[in-house]
Amino acid sequence: MNLQYTAQQQAFRLEVREWLAGHVPAQPLASFDTAEGFQQHRDWEVILNQGRWGMVTWPEALGGRGCDLIEWLIFEEEYYRARAPQRVNQNGIFLLGPTLMEYGTEEQRARFLPAMAEGRDIWAQGWSEPNAGSDMAAIRSRADHQGDKYIINGQKTWSTRAVWADWLFGMFRTDPESERHRGLTFILVPLNSPGITVRPIPQLDGLPGFAEIFFDNVEVDVSNRLGDEGAGWAVAMATAGFERGLMLRSPARFQETARRLIELYRANETTASADPAVKEAVIRAYLDAESYCLSTYQTACRLTQGGKIGAESSTNKIFWSELDQNMHATAMSILGARAELLPHAPAAQGVGSWLDGFLFSQSGPIYAGTNEIQRNIIAERMLGMPR
Amino acid sequence: MDFTFNEDQLLFQESVREFLGNEITPERLRAAWDTDTGRDPALWTQLAELGLAGLTVPEEHGGLGMNALDFVLLAQECGYVALAEPLVNHALAGVPLLQDLGGALAEAWLPKAATGEARIIAALEQNLLVEDAHVADLLLLERAGQWYALTQGEFSLQHNASVDPSRRLFTVTVNDAVQPVASGDQARRLRLATLNRGALGCAAQALGLAQRMVDMSVLYTSDRQQFGKPIGSFQAVKHHLANVAVRLEYAKAPVHRAAYAVAEDAAGAGQAVSQAKLMACEAAGLAAKNSIQVHGAMGYTWEVDLHIFMKKAWALANTWGDAGFHKQQVAGHIFADDAVLGAGATFQ
Ligand SMILES: Cc1cc2nc3c(=O)[nH]c(=O)nc-3n(C[C@H](O)[C@H](O)[C@H](O)COP(=O)(O)OP(=O)(O)OC[C@H]3O[C@@H](n4cnc5c(N)ncnc54)[C@H](O)[C@@H]3O)c2cc1C
Numbered sequence: 009m010n011l012q013y014t015a016q017q018q019a020f021r022l023e024v025r026e027w028l029a030g031h032v033p034a035q036p037l038a039s040f041d042t043a044e045g046f047q048q049h050r051d052w053e054v055i056l057n058q059g060r061w062g063m064v065t066w067p068e069a070l071g072g073r074g075c076d077l078i079e080w081l082i083f084e085e086e087y088y089r090a091r092a093p094q095r096v097n098q099n100g101i102f103l104l105g106p107t108l109m110e111y112g113t114e115e116q117r118a119r120f121l122p123a124m125a126e127g128r129d130i131w132a133q134g135w136s137e138p139n140a141g142s143d144m145a146a147i148r149s150r151a152d153h154q155g156d157k158y159i160i161n162g163q164k165t166w167s168t169r170a171v172w173a174d175w176l177f178g179m180f181r182t183d184p185e186s187e188r189h190r191g192l193t194f195i196l197v198p199l200n201s202p203g204i205t206v207r208p209i210p211q212l213d214g215l216p217g218f219a220e221i222f223f224d225n226v227e228v229d230v231s232n233r234l235g236d237e238g239a240g241w242a243v244a245m246a247t248a249g250f251e252r253g254l255m256l257r258s259p260a261r262f263q264e265t266a267r268r269l270i271e272l273y274r275a276n277e278t279t280a281s282a283d284p285a286v287k288e289a290v291i292r293a294y295l296d297a298e299s300y301c302l303s304t305y306q307t308a309c310r311l312t313q314g315g316k317i318g319a320e321s322s323t324n325k326i327f328w329s330e331l332d333q334n335m336h337a338t339a340m341s342i343l344g345a346r347a348e349l350l351p352h353a354p355a356a357q358g359v360g361s362w363l364d365g366f367l368f369s370q371s372g373p374i375y376a377g378t379n380e381i382q383r384n385i386i387a388e389r390m391l392g393m394p395r
Numbered sequence: 396m397d398f399t400f401n402e403d404q405l406l407f408q409e410s411v412r413e414f415l416g417n418e419i420t421p422e423r424l425r426a427a428w429d430t431d432t433g434r435d436p437a438l439w440t441q442l443a444e445l446g447l448a449g450l451t452v453p454e455e456h457g458g459l460g461m462n463a464l465d466f467v468l469l470a471q472e473c474g475y476v477a478l479a480e481p482l483v484n485h486a487l488a489g490v491p492l493l494q495d496l497g498g499a500l501a502e503a504w505l506p507k508a509a510t511g512e513a514r515i516i517a518a519l520e521q522n523l524l525v526e527d528a529h530v531a532d533l534l535l536l537e538r539a540g541q542w543y544a545l546t547q548g549e550f551s552l553q554h555n556a557s558v559d560p561s562r563r564l565f566t567v568t569v570n571d572a573v574q575p576v577a578s579g580d581q582a583r584r585l586r587l588a589t590l591n592r593g594a595l596g597c598a599a600q601a602l603g604l605a606q607r608m609v610d611m612s613v614l615y616t617s618d619r620q621q622f623g624k625p626i627g628s629f630q631a632v633k634h635h636l637a638n639v640a641v642r643l644e645y646a647k648a649p650v651h652r653a654a655y656a657v658a659e660d661a662a663g664a665g666q667a668v669s670q671a672k673l674m675a676c677e678a679a680g681l682a683a684k685n686s687i688q689v690h691g692a693m694g695y696t697w698e699v700d701l702h703i704f705m706k707k708a709w710a711l712a713n714t715w716g717d718a719g720f721h722k723q724q725v726a727g728h729i730f731a732d733d734a735v736l737g738a739g740a741t742f743q
Pocket of ligand 1: 137165167375
């Protein structure tokens with residue numbers, strides 16, 4: 009064990025820091041759940057990619073830097089410290105990207121990976137359906153194989169960023185006789201295909217952060233299938249693993265929230281200290297965010313040395329989502345009567361972006377497999393309790 | 396950056412786990428409850444023969460010359476079996492303190508510590524009661540800002556019965572004639588170092604205790620049937636234990652980082668230890684609470700072994716600095732004007 013960065017890692021950190029200092033937009037971008045903000049975030053991805061910072065863990069041939077997980081964590085730390093824009097193409101680079109590398113053909117990788125890294129293709133996820141939420145195996149949307157096409161009919165819902173996205177990856181039932189996990193196929197669908205209707209769904213903040221998608225005889229080329237026909241479940245589980253896992257929820261995000269929470273507490277100490285539970289919660293936030301960081305580093309080191317990630321990774325999703333919810337709830341307590349104010353309200357000075365974060369933190373325990381489902385997984389697969 | 400244990404450390408853990416698992420059964424723990432000292436001299440000899448007593452003693456004094464990082468996984472295993480012998484105090488606090496004191500004292504005692512012939516027990520003023528003072532061959536005791544190195548006869552003891560029959564606690568009165576071996580600034584430095592080592596030992600044992608309670612609960616709930624099926628198949632029961640698994644998983648890395656910081660004598664060792672102790676003792680506390688719940692009335696009995704581990708977990712939370720003390724330490728750090736916090740600060 010040696011918990012010091014190597015000279016090379018330190019140099020890498022400085023290189024990231026320097027580049028970000030010169031390129032991160034001075035003004036925060038508009039929300040990517042607006043047409044204007046979406047375009048701004050897309051433009052940012054182009055800049056990021058030009059600097060070869062779009063996806064540092066990808067191989068150089070794909071525009072990456074071949075970084076290992078430790079360098080990835082360092083990159084993220086600098087990225088969050090610099091308050092750089094959120095990643096509008098995260099579904100692509102963090103979820104579909106790794107899945108393509110594992111299951112995609114040579115041709116598919118060449119076709120999709122560079123375009124997602126360059127911010128040209130923004131991807132939406134299509135798992136959930138009105139009757140298939142936690143129970144994803146209840147998917148009913150169909151893709152009938154006819155010649156060299158799939159004909160898709162059905163409906164997806166809660167698809168994040170689908171309002172402006174270019175592509176959707178998702179799971180469809182290719183064998184109409186099949187049940188549950190069998191007969192499902194992973195298919196990549198251009199969202200501008202004839203027969204697709206996207207209906208925006210406003211979220212808690214009123215913005216259309218996700219959408220319903222209706223498929224009416226949508227034709228998709230079979231070359232857009234990822235993995236074998238009928239093998240979609242295994243492919244999707246790999247993608248879902250990435251979503252809960254390491255790369256998407258880097259500790260930096262939560263450590264920065266904890267740092268801002270400590271600042272907020274100090275700035276409002278006279279009123280905030282009236283409730284001793286608030287100070288306790290701030291200390292708790294710091295402890296948990298640090299522990300999340302330490303655990304992530306420990307796992308990353310194990311993985312870079314050839315270890316495998318096990319069922320204990322399901323603990324990850326519960327830990328960060330509850331941490332995020334607790335931190336934002338604490339911020340709301342500190343802000344008191346101003347907590348509910350929208351940013352443009354005259355009395356809202358100094359409230360920052362806590363409200364937005366608070367609203368979003370309510371969704372963490374729901375998306376990417378609810379925390380109840382994660383607890384079932386931990387109990388059954390990690391602890392070995394009876395089904 | 397390498398946050399993993401090396402092959403040797405993992406192998407050592409493996410063999411100690413196997414030994415302790417075979418030797419320290421709840422029956423053997425219970426048998427010691429009824430003895431005068433509550434301790435098991437034969438077991439101490441076995442531990443010494445494994446090299447555990449001399450693990451942190453320097454090689455030139457006959458030990459293995461290892462440090463807190465080498466010992467932390469073993470301390471977890473000691474927690475897993477609720478070891479009652481004072482090995483963790485001896486190896487992690489007593490011996491290093493003796494080394495720090497140095498001089499003729501260390502020359503005389505370290506070789507005996509290495510073979511296990513002498514048990515070295517360290518105790519802070521902060522720890523109101525001294526555990527295992529009755530079996531200490533050398534008691535290194537902090538009182539009124541000074542350190543004393545005491546052999547039996549140089550102090551008197553008053554026994555204080557604990558709800559945990561494995562724990563033997565004493566108030567200690569130092570005989571008038573005895574002179575301190577360290578005072579002033581040196582004593583203060585020794586206190587801080589010893590606090591870190593002792594609290595680290597608690598944190599590591601708490602991880603083992605929490606794991607043990609989860610394992611016992613999984614076994615019990617897989618076996619016990621109600622409504623025609625194992626109670627472990629009920630989601631409410633599953634989620635109780637999953638919640639412990641989550642808190643326990645995220646308490647491990649802080650404890651390992653604290654062990655590293657203590658071994659390296661790093662500037663931030665105190666912080667690292669406070670964080671580790673809070674996380675680990677909290678996980679163990681939750682393990683106790685949820686484990687007794689899923690055991691039903693069985694868990695509330697003297698007969699079922701669960702209480703051995705619960706009681707130890709409850710007690711460890713309040714020794715070597717209770718939660719209030721360690722939270723104060725953390726608060727002092729994060730609310731300071733010059734605190735370096737946030738992304739990228741953890742290992743700087
Ligand atoms: C912000 C946000 C973004 C999202 N983005 C996407 C996206 O891009 N693509 C996509 O496909 N989906 C997306 N989702 C949908 C998400 O995956 C589902 O909401 C989630 O899987 C839960 O399904 P559900 O909403 O139908 O809830 P339900 O499954 O109806 O669950 C409701 C409640 O019942 C509990 N419950 C259900 N089954 C069990 C069980 N077996 N045991 C215990 N408790 C149970 C749940 O835990 C939950 O508390 C998003 C959701 C949110 C909130």
